[in-house]
Amino acid sequence: MAKKIFSGVQPTGNLHLGNYLGAIKNFVELQNEKDNNCIYCVVDLHAITLKQDPKELKNNIRETAATFLASGLNPNKSILFNQSLVPAHSEGSWILSCIGRMGWLNRMTQFKEKAGKDKEKASVGLYIYPILMAADIMLYDATHVPVGDDQKQHLELCRDIAQKFNNDYNVEDFLVPPEPLIQKQFSRIMSLKDGSKKMSKSDVSDLSRINLKDSKDLIINKIKKAKTDPHPIPNIVEELENRPEAENLLGIYSSLKNQNINTTLKEFGGKNFSELKTNLSEQLIDKISPMAKEINKLLNDPAYLDKILLDGAEKANDIAENKVKEMKKIIGF
Numbered sequence: 001m002a003k004k005i006f007s008g009v010q011p012t013g014n015l016h017l018g019n020y021l022g023a024i025k026n027f028v029e030l031q032n033e034k035d036n037n038c039i040y041c042v043v044d045l046h047a048i049t050l051k052q053d054p055k056e057l058k059n060n061i062r063e064t065a066a067t068f069l070a071s072g073l074n075p076n077k078s079i080l081f082n083q084s085l086v087p088a089h090s091e092g093s094w095i096l097s098c099i100g101r102m103g104w105l106n107r108m109t110q111f112k113e114k115a116g117k118d119k120e121k122a123s124v125g126l127y128i129y130p131i132l133m134a135a136d137i138m139l140y141d142a143t144h145v146p147v148g149d150d151q152k153q154h155l156e157l158c159r160d161i162a163q164k165f166n167n168d169y170n171v172e173d174f175l176v177p178p179e180p181l182i183q184k185q186f187s188r189i190m191s192l193k194d195g196s197k198k199m200s201k202s203d204v205s206d207l208s209r210i211n212l213k214d215s216k217d218l219i220i221n222k223i224k225k226a227k228t229d230p231h232p233i234p235n236i237v238e239e240l241e242n243r244p245e246a247e248n249l250l251g252i253y254s255s256l257k258n259q260n261i262n263t264t265l266k267e268f269g270g271k272n273f274s275e276l277k278t279n280l281s282e283q284l285i286d287k288i289s290p291m292a293k294e295i296n297k298l299l300n301d302p303a304y305l306d307k308i309l310l311d312g313a314e315k316a317n318d319i320a321e322n323k324v325k326e327m328k329k330i331i332g333f
């Protein structure tokens, strides 16, 4: 069945392997499935929930667009744009913030993680980020949202908001509650330094992640230094329990090779990590180096990237503006 797809990536720099394997790789597969309508957004309004340097933000917006293109997204097949060019996202977000409940937002674990110990100092934007995300998705009547496992809770909130809006205003099916599309395997890529933490752009240690622009040498070095444990690689998946670093490296290898973990365990069971690491580095270099080259090439032509985003924003605006108009009519404006 044809799906309406929406998803976004924040232009906060250092797009990494987790963003690629957890989300962008899936974006490309969905784009290439027959009849799907796909919209992929550089969510720059989300990025400013944490302080950004204006110059860097501008570069990061282009770099995220370049990463989309280098990964295989095609502006003739998908709508690609950046969020701040479409005012309906901000307007829709305000309306939905009057529907969402404080109690619902208080349960969001990502806010707790990102705000850290000093919640009082976090921006209000960071707190209501899931509401903006709900507007992003529902302005396009998206039926499916490909995301990493970390976004599952935000999608559940989005469905609650849709239901409450439709009930409060007695407009059955007006807002479409979206389904998350989370990869069955390897949906959360973990830090190379700590298997209990997700790989993240904002981790202070660059050794914790493989960035999509890393050079071959850097990839080899980071994988060499990746944390492991003293035991050999097991033959069966059950024996990976309580071995998060081993599970993560084997998961990354499997995901890059599009194979399940059992096949990978057949390849490496009983061997030591140095053999896995050598093979993993090769796979990463095969996948990432051509992408890095293409990203750098595209970044040399900022006018081209800006044009892609602007053209996409015009198409997105036509859809989103119309949905907000309907929302306003329902509300009584």
Ligand code: AQP
Residues within 6 Å of the ligand: 008, 009, 010, 011, 012, 018, 019, 020, 021, 022, 023, 024, 146, 147, 148, 149, 150, 151, 187, 188, 189, 190, 198, 199, 200, 201, 202, 203
């Ligand atoms: N480690 C991960 N494993 C799998 N998927 C991941 N995603 C992010 N990290 C992982 C998925 O990538 C998409 C885009 O994410 P984002 O850039 O919008 O925001 P994020 O989830 O906050 O990513 P980061 O890297 O953790 O950024 P910072 O450090 O700035 O917060 C999403 O679909 C996400 O699930």
